[in-house]
Amino acid sequence: MQASVLSRIHHRNLVGLVGFCKDNKVLGVVYEYVAQGSLRDNLSEKAGGGGLNWRQRLRIAIETASGLEYLHKGCRPPVIHRDVKTSNILLDHNLEAKIADFGLSKTFQTDANTHVSTDVVVGTPGYVDPEYHNTYQLNEKSDVYSFGVVLLELVTGLPPVLRYPESGHIVQWVRQRLTKADISEVVDSRLEGQYDINSIVKVIDIAMSCINTDGSKRPTMSEVVMQLKESLQVEASQERGNSNGNFVEGVYKSPSVSVEMGRLDMANTVSGPMAR
Template identity: 45%
Template sequence: MLNLKGNKFTGPIPAQLLENQKKGILSLSYDVSGDEKKNNKVPAVVVSVVVSVLFLAVIYIGIWIRRRRRKLPDPAVEQSHTQYTYAEVQNITENFKKPLGSGGFSEVFLGNVGNSKVAVKMLSSPDQKAFENEVKILMSINHKNLTSLVGYCNDGEHKGIVYEYMANGSLDQYLSGKNRPDISSWVKRLRIALDAAQGLQYLHDESQKAIIHRDVKPSNILLNKQLQAKLADFGLSKAYPAEGGTHISTVNIAGTPGYIDPDYEDTKRLTEKSDVFSFGVVLLEMITGRLEDRNHTVIQFVTVNFKNGNFIQVVDERFKNKFDANSVWEAIRLALTCVSQTSSSRPTMIMVVNKLKDCLAIETYSHYADPDDSGDKLTTDPEKSLFPKPRRANA
């Protein structure tokens, strides 16, 4: 709306204003008398005023859209999933012929959709709220380090979720050595850690709403054929109810003992730093090859040795000393910072991602600096490294 009445303007009315008025996108009011009736004139200064107003309006709308962007659904993501009937799921899995694994309340089966393999998780004790929560979150996310949703089944008492197939199972199978070959290279584990960290960073900072995974652990980190890691299982995940929130209050503590943030247990205030704590535990497991238990024994084991300067003693023996000491030292220090008892002392996931990239760069430079390197061996001799000798933790 533009009201120019009572201003005694002279001069021609800008053609664009008249065109917008004709199209119905501008309500234009002005005085017309005498010569003005003949010429429909208003002063040239109006052009400048109107252009300025429109320019500011465009800026405001742009800012508003940017602020709203996280809240708006991505139609391409939401419309690419299929709702299957239970009969269709039976057909996809050949009547649940090949199980891939099981959890407390679900079983996972191999299936085929077209020419693509899929993993179908059927809930044995359906929690409607958790089921709907996971499907909703999976529909709203899209990242290379998060498992993709193919479709879902919500057919009466039959609830199931169809995911992309991850050929190499879960990280815990490799760390434990059960039914899987060891990932005995520090570089490979470091890349897997970076993949998982990038998935968490996306959830915290880049998804439509900030999402807290709430159950980060090795069994929820899946590996594809190329050993690329992707976070899975969003049944316990929570999205911030509104942009700009500082925490999510919960009535009950949820997660896996050993990986649950102690600050969250004490306050029942869930934040992104709760995921950071869980990731720190996972990183310690990947460094040491020791799976965590509810008593935080891996944290205690690493903390004591790191403070005493014996950090090499905590490294997984399966690496066979094929690593750069500086890279491992930085990774241990990062992991211990992540598992700080107070959430305010922990880094953000973007800081974690950047530090892991630094650790990977150290390994890469050490690799190329060694002319005798056959392609997999990495030096543990600080004198041969391009980076300074690791400091003692109490230095």
């Protein structure tokens, strides 16, 4: 993306541009320092991550979604990030999320355009929208797909491409375990059961809608923000305490969980292709 476009983008959940310079046709861009590193580092066991609780993860999801919503709806012309991933979501000293790295971003020339045609598919393995990969036609729903993968990372604590103890894609891994309707097989064990199960199920439901193979059936980022805020409200109500006796060891045991699990649309989700 042109530096002139970057300089006009201002949102609390986007990493701020400090300055840029051009020397011998090489553009250097300087962003604000973000103290707590990337979300991937904060989720990775190898990096000593995993200390984020569920409410913190939900807030990070909402803040990231808000940043993407601004790029898609608040910018003129609209901006597609094209490389949404947990290593491009940085956390400040208050653990507030900020989207970084706009090097692959594309803008629509006019608001009336439905997509941007590209000569080559770029992005990060595990996050690339299958529809974009097949058609070379990029739109905001490609970012929505990538964000769906990010949501699954927040739930599971796993990276998008799995290599140990088994290989595959996080979408496949989640789908296989959801068929057993056992949510404990999907949720990051480092959360130690400290979450409302209905909140978790809702986020998985949102993620599955984001990674639908048909981009037209994916939600907009505005809809995702609204749904994630509803999930946070569910989690907040649990933290205020439940008086019906179903709160055991930090987990709200809802009798509707099996019904909710059945709503998850897994038939239209597949793992993302590798970028070229």
